[in-house]
Amino acid sequence: MKQIIEVDHVSKSYGYLSNKVQVLNNISFTVSQGEFVGIMGPSGAGKSTLLNVLSSIALPTAGIVRIDGQDILRMRDNQLSDFRRKQLGFIFQSFNLIDTLNVKDNILLPLAVDQVKVEEMEVRLAQVADILGIADILMAYPMTISVGQKQRVAAARALITRPKIIFADEPTGSLDSRSATELLQYMTEINVQSDATILMVTHDPYTASYCNRILFIKDGVIFSEVVRQGSRKEFFNRVIDMQATIGGGVRLNDF
Amino acid sequence: MIFKFSFKSLKAQFRNYLIYFVSMTFAVMVYYCFSAITYNQPLVRRAGQNIQIARTMGLGGILIIIIILGFMLAVNRFLLLKRSKEIGLYRLVGMRKDQVSLLFFAETLILGAFSLIMGIAFGIIFSKLFSMMLAKAMFLSINSIFYLSIPSMVQTSIVFMFILLVVSIRSTWMIWRYPLVQLFQQSQERRFQRNLLKKMRILLAFLGLFLIIVGYLASYYIKYIVTDLSFNIFGIYGILFWPLLIFLICVIGTYLFFRYTLVACVQLLARSKKRYYKQLNPLIFSNGRMHILNNRNTLANVTLLIATALSMIGLAASLYTIGIHTVNITDPTDFIVSEANEPELKKVIGDYSNTSIKKSVTLNYKIMGSLLFRKIGKNPSKQYIELVNLLSLSNYRDYQAINPYLKPIQLKNDSQVVALDSFQSMIGGVLHYGPSIQLADGKKLTIQGYQSDFLGQENMRYNALTLIVTDRTFQQVTNALAYNLTTFNVQTPDEDDLADYVSSRVTSDWQAPLYYQYALVNQSLNGVISRDETLNKQIEELPQTATSVHGENWQLSYSSRYPDLRYARREMGLYVYVAMFVGILALFITGSILMLRQLFEGEREKTDYDLLKRMGVSDKAITKLIYQQNSLIFFPPMVIGILHASFSVYIFSQFVTKAGYWLAYISCGILIFIYILFYFFTSALYTRVIHNYRR
Numbered sequence: 001m002k003q004i005i006e007v008d009h010v011s012k013s014y015g016y017l018s019n020k021v022q023v024l025n026n027i028s029f030t031v032s033q034g035e036f037v038g039i040m041g042p043s044g045a046g047k048s049t050l051l052n053v054l055s056s057i058a059l060p061t062a063g064i065v066r067i068d069g070q071d072i073l074r075m076r077d078n079q080l081s082d083f084r085r086k087q088l089g090f091i092f093q094s095f096n097l098i099d100t101l102n103v104k105d106n107i108l109l110p111l112a113v114d115q116v117k118v119e120e121m122e123v124r125l126a127q128v129a130d131i132l133g134i135a136d137i138l139m140a141y142p143m144t145i146s147v148g149q150k151q152r153v154a155a156a157r158a159l160i161t162r163p164k165i166i167f168a169d170e171p172t173g174s175l176d177s178r179s180a181t182e183l184l185q186y187m188t189e190i191n192v193q194s195d196a197t198i199l200m201v202t203h204d205p206y207t208a209s210y211c212n213r214i215l216f217i218k219d220g221v222i223f224s225e226v227v228r229q230g231s232r233k234e235f236f237n238r239v240i241d242m243q244a245t246i247g248g249g250v251r252l253n254d255f
Numbered sequence: 256m257i258f259k260f261s262f263k264s265l266k267a268q269f270r271n272y273l274i275y276f277v278s279m280t281f282a283v284m285v286y287y288c289f290s291a292i293t294y295n296q297p298l299v300r301r302a303g304q305n306i307q308i309a310r311t312m313g314l315g316g317i318l319i320i321i322i323i324l325g326f327m328l329a330v331n332r333f334l335l336l337k338r339s340k341e342i343g344l345y346r347l348v349g350m351r352k353d354q355v356s357l358l359f360f361a362e363t364l365i366l367g368a369f370s371l372i373m374g375i376a377f378g379i380i381f382s383k384l385f386s387m388m389l390a391k392a393m394f395l396s397i398n399s400i401f402y403l404s405i406p407s408m409v410q411t412s413i414v415f416m417f418i419l420l421v422v423s424i425r426s427t428w429m430i431w432r433y434p435l436v437q438l439f440q441q442s443q444e445r446r447f448q449r450n451l452l453k454k455m456r457i458l459l460a461f462l463g464l465f466l467i468i469v470g471y472l473a474s475y476y477i478k479y480i481v482t483d484l485s486f487n488i489f490g491i492y493g494i495l496f497w498p499l500l501i502f503l504i505c506v507i508g509t510y511l512f513f514r515y516t517l518v519a520c521v522q523l524l525a526r527s528k529k530r531y532y533k534q535l536n537p538l539i540f541s542n543g544r545m546h547i548l549n550n551r552n553t554l555a556n557v558t559l560l561i562a563t564a565l566s567m568i569g570l571a572a573s574l575y576t577i578g579i580h581t582v583n584i585t586d587p588t589d590f591i592v593s594e595a596n597e598p599e600l601k602k603v604i605g606d607y608s609n610t611s612i613k614k615s616v617t618l619n620y621k622i623m624g625s626l627l628f629r630k631i632g633k634n635p636s637k638q639y640i641e642l643v644n645l646l647s648l649s650n651y652r653d654y655q656a657i658n659p660y661l662k663p664i665q666l667k668n669d670s671q672v673v674a675l676d677s678f679q680s681m682i683g684g685v686l687h688y689g690p691s692i693q694l695a696d697g698k699k700l701t702i703q704g705y706q707s708d709f710l711g712q713e714n715m716r717y718n719a720l721t722l723i724v725t726d727r728t729f730q731q732v733t734n735a736l737a738y739n740l741t742t743f744n745v746q747t748p749d750e751d752d753l754a755d756y757v758s759s760r761v762t763s764d765w766q767a768p769l770y771y772q773y774a775l776v777n778q779s780l781n782g783v784i785s786r787d788e789t790l791n792k793q794i795e796e797l798p799q800t801a802t803s804v805h806g807e808n809w810q811l812s813y814s815s816r817y818p819d820l821r822y823a824r825r826e827m828g829l830y831v832y833v834a835m836f837v838g839i840l841a842l843f844i845t846g847s848i849l850m851l852r853q854l855f856e857g858e859r860e861k862t863d864y865d866l867l868k869r870m871g872v873s874d875k876a877i878t879k880l881i882y883q884q885n886s887l888i889f890f891p892p893m894v895i896g897i898l899h900a901s902f903s904v905y906i907f908s909q910f911v912t913k914a915g916y917w918l919a920y921i922s923c924g925i926l927i928f929i930y931i932l933f934y935f936f937t938s939a940l941y942t943r944v945i946h947n948y949r950r
């Protein structure tokens with residue numbers, strides 16, 4: 001299977017001298033096309049930083065990041081913008097919808113930036129709205145819809161450009177459990193139907209259990225990796241175990 | 256302890272306070288400059304010879320206090336909104352409301368004290384500049400030195416303390432009202448309300464545009480409306496009534512325009528899907544609409560303030576030119592003197608050192624009764640029995656040699672005359688004379704045209720209309736009283752001093768009375784005019800009717816140009832200076848209020864721009880978006896304000912034809928310059944705020 005993300009000895013630090021904090025420490029891993037990868041770890045482990053580095057928002061201090069074979073560190077600023085716009089999609093914990101635009105315009109904004117034809121826009125909009133079940137709230141404004149709907153709109157906006165990779169930073173963090181389940185089901189569907197690679201940061205084991213594979217990060221290094229085999233329930237239990245191991249550092253060692 | 260805390264928080268938020276500090280210093284500086292000129296002794300002493308400088312300056316001072324107070328309240332509000340989280344946190348850790356208020360009050364006081372000192376220091380430097388400008392505007396020659404005005408320092412401090420007190424009371428009020436729960440909620444302010452139905456909004460949008468257009472059309476045809484359409488209803492008061500009505504229409508129109516029309520325009524533009532879904536256009540349209548909706552009252556107020564300030568400058572400029580113009584009408588040459596006073600005046604001037612009389616011209620007038628027709632506007636013309644002066648064409652041409660304001664006159668034949676009317680030179684096209692005029696000796700003449708009266712002081716010509724007639728007609732006239740006036744220019748090193756010297760030695764008084772009695776019998780005019788006092792006794796008992804007129808007229812002994820000119824320059828120069836000072840200050844303040852509003856919005860919109868960046872929108876495109884959005888805030892008030900002002904100046908120019916409006920045009924230029932400067936400055940700062948946010 002094609003390697004879509006290749007992370008090679010990436011490090012990232014903030015600050016200088018005595019104030020220096022090593023957030024990512026020599027991390028290497030790869031993600032294949034069509035995978036649904038979770039990144040888990042305690043607060044401050046470097047999850048979000050990793051996501052920022054992968055999505056070219058932040059630059060690593062050392063190492064190489066290749067996406068679809070291209071070294072993103074070698075791109076110029078404009079190239080990076082184009083690359084992000086065409087290849088990547090984002091979903092955030094706080095949705096980041098623009099309050100002044102209605103749902104439809106929020107979703108279509110990336111296409112407008114890309115100068116896609118209006119007819120083409122309508123076709124794509126109908127598709128994503130159908131997949132995410134938001135066809136009936138297209139004319140509403142973000143202020144008037146529920147949080148679950150907001151996150152689905154954000155997902156639709158990420159999806160409409162048909163990105164190769166979708167980065168999701170705590171997508172269920174602001175949602176109640178029903179909305180969260182719905183969203184995760186939709187995301188799984190997107191993953192399967194449109195063959196999009198999804199990279200999701202979360203600290204919730206239930207959310208993580210929808211992934212195919214989970215990378216556990218602790219103190220800036222990859223602590224371990226859990227691959228889904230068998231049922232989701234079984235996977236969920238293994239995730240819980242791993243979390244306990246990272247948290248207390250005892251459960252596996254004890255036995 | 257609280258004060259120590261306050262000082263620390265002041266140090267920590269230096270950047271936010273810098274804006275506050277700079278604006279307070281600016282306010283103090285402006286006020287000090289203005290007040291220093293009021294107390295600037297040498298200037299007042301010289302100007303005080305004939306006018307109340309302090310009264311005009313006092314009015315200007317009050318206007319400036321109002322403008323500065325509005326500005327300070329606006330700045331303070333932004334700062335408080337920015338720090339609302341801080342207020343909430345203080346309350347959360349258990350500080351009482353009065354303690355928080357005290358904290359803010361202490362801050363305001365410390366900052367206020369610093370900016371008072373800084374502002375006065377800058378004011379001392381700048382007041383020199385401003386008093387030089389005032390002296391220039393009033394044509395005073397004063398070598399102004401750095402003048403430390405203690406009373407104006409005291410006055411500035413008192414005014415500034417008052418402003419700080421008002422600002423503090425307002426912030427205490429805001430702190431008191433602050434609901435703690437707000438700390439934990441996202442700001443909901445950005446949602447815009449749409450209470451009205453769509454149809455109603457469209458209707459009001461059209462109404463706004465319609466009212467403004469009606470106002471403009473009415474001002475364009477103001478002369479026609481006042482003189483022809485409504486003269487029978489309002490009479491001369493139409494000159495007051497109609498501009499006031501137009502002003503009201505435009506004020507309402509402006510509010511509706513910014514509330515509904517502008518938004519409707521943006522929405523109309525967004526209707527084309529092709530245009531709408533193009534690059535960042537969805538954001539431009541929606542954010543633009545939101546900015547306009549959130550700032551609609553500010554925008555309308557700013558527009559009206561701009562228009563008022565510009566019109567005020569235009570009015571002051573026109574007053575100035577009218578003042579000078581009036582001097583040219585009453586005193587086209589340095590001196591005009593009656594026959595009786597001529598030797599005395601010439602001797603006094605001759606006695607003054609280094610002064611010589613240049614060419615002098617004697618004007619031979621004949622004064623007599625006449626029957627003439629006059630009409631105002633489109634009203635039917637009425638007949639009047641009045642005195643007229645006659646001046647021969649050759650005498651008029653002699654006068655042209657020393658009087659540059661006289662226009663060349665050609666008469667077609669002996670029965671044609673040109674009327675010189677002083678009313679014509681102020682408000683043109685309202686008063687008409689009518690085509691024929693009958694003199695008391697039975698001669699019938701035709702008025703071939705009328706011109707502004709630049710012959711000089713009407714009071715020396717018994718306040719009568721003057722006709723320029725051919726030499727032959729002049730000689731043929733009988734039954735008239737002849738008198739002479741002498742007019743001349745002088746050459747002197749010090750006009751100022753000469754004027755005082757002459758006025759202290761030759762007194763100007765009323766003299767040489769004449770008496771007349773005319774009656775219309777069978778459409779022909781009969782009567783007498785004489786200097787004989789016995790005639791006065793005879794006619795005193797007669798009744799005044801439309802067909803029988805009698806009376807006495809007196810003549811002014813002499814008239815001198817320079818004192819009038821000096822008075823006009825000082826008084827009008829002062830008006831222009833105060834109007835310019837207040838007007839340009841208003842332009843600056845409106846610009847900076849708009850700037851602060853935009854920067855405040857910028858802080859709140861950081862997350863939106865961050866999203867765009869993640870979405871892959873380049874920095875360049877984001878910067879362009881910022882510039883486009885700011886242009887929507889800065890340019891509509893500027894354009895509409897200038898349009899309003901130019902139509903109001905157009906109204907003045909319709910009635911006051913001879914006024915110069917260059918100062919109003921220069922002020923429009925200054926406005927455009929200031930606003931473009933603010934626009935670029937704001938956009939640059941906004942861009943920095945947005946781009947700094949990202950790592």
